[in-house]
Amino acid sequence: MRERNKISEKQRNILRFMEGFIDQKGYPPTIRQIGEAVGIDSTSVVNYNLNKLVQAGYLERTGRTSRGIRLVKSSGSRRLSVNPAYNTPRVPLIGQIVASAPVSIPDDMGHHFDEESLIEVPASMLNGVDPSEVFALKVKGDSMIDAMISDGDIVLLRRQDAVKDGDMVAVWLDERGETTLKHFFAEGQRVRLQPAHPTMSPIYVDAAHCHVQGRVLSVLRPSV
């Protein structure tokens, strides 16, 4: 493999223009649009430089296809995408966990929720779970401190009532009248709820009086 990864200033301009164009319009530019943007008067010259960029590994092209150019590597200056179609998964932030109140999960979840309350999450935080099954709750107060979760954290949960032993779950406890996050272990008629903090003791509750609201997938702590 020869050393052909160096690209010219002009070619870098092409990349930058393409990133902005795609981000703004949602589709790639044509050869002529690229030429006009970076000051090349001939379509063949644009074509020539595009092929150079393909050789250098920055682009892929689809022959004889209008706008058939795809970015495969960034030019270095990465901006934030404003095009919602291409963003990370979003999940609805449907409320708060407050120790003294149950979590109410709307039944029609997954179909239409408030556009306002959708938050972005990185795909890696979902562990392969379909984003439409996931919701988020904001932790209010320090009641989850024994689960290593502090005030302001955002907890990502998968809506499910059947859970495996060891799963971290959000459970509503009838006896205490509160929701907590604990590791779940079924032990006969009873359920052992183990705090994440290793020095803290588990609590035991009757299986009939503990309602699993969802399994915790991950925790986000924004802007510490």
Add this chain to the structure above:
Amino acid sequence: MRERNKISEKQRNILRFMEGFIDQKGYPPTIRQIGEAVGIDSTSVVNYNLNKLVQAGYLERTGRTSRGIRLVKSSGSRRLSVNPAYNTPRVPLIGQIVASAPVSIPDDMGHHFDEESLIEVPASMLNGVDPSEVFALKVKGDSMIDAMISDGDIVLLRRQDAVKDGDMVAVWLDERGETTLKHFFAEGQRVRLQPAHPTMSPIYVDAAHCHVQGRVLSVLRPSV
């Protein structure tokens, strides 16, 4: 505003096809490609349905422009984008925080790092900070437990040595020979490092013997 937000099965198929096509190819399909995919034999019928989708708020179109269709709202079943050009900000995961070892930050950071070690983070976790100034560290062990950070957490830091009082920072302590995460308060010649956990006591160190490696922006706890 009339109730025109209901879309037909055929129109939903168009949306789904478009999402997959764009995600896979990097550019939107043509009218004829849509027609072939969803079983419409006439370009005018595709055009008709596309305009319906525009009315319903799912699409935007650019007149007389090849592939001039843009998704503005998802069809509900969101998949993960595989096209790197459109993704969330990525930051390099450059190492681990182990209590017994300092964090070594490469000097040429921000120019070229291992493609492998880039991790996605939601823009909201960066709080406006330029992603190129951010790096990530994986927490190894439970030494940060007093900062409400547990084993396996990923800490996002902004590379900086000048910090404000109250910032959560990663500091290397000469005396202890370890790195910790604490809230930073300058107090004359000394520095007060306050654990995040409210019940724990601060530690005081000489300002000359404490080296700030970066400011903590946020914490991710994947796959609890």
Add this chain to the structure above:
DNA sequence: TTTGACATAGAACGAGCGTTCTTTTACAAT
């Protein structure tokens, strides 16, 4: 000076592709 790779221009070809127009069918409302 000659050679040859590289970069650029310009033009022309032909397929790609959005648009529009005319018809036809289905179905509910009048």
Add this chain to the structure above:
DNA sequence: ATTGTAAAAGAACGCTCGTTCTATGTCAAA
């Protein structure tokens, strides 16, 4: 029965756009 509207088909028009070919200029190596 008539009217009106939504949905669909097919064809034709004309601009869009990638491709290709020829020509010109540059510059370093031979």
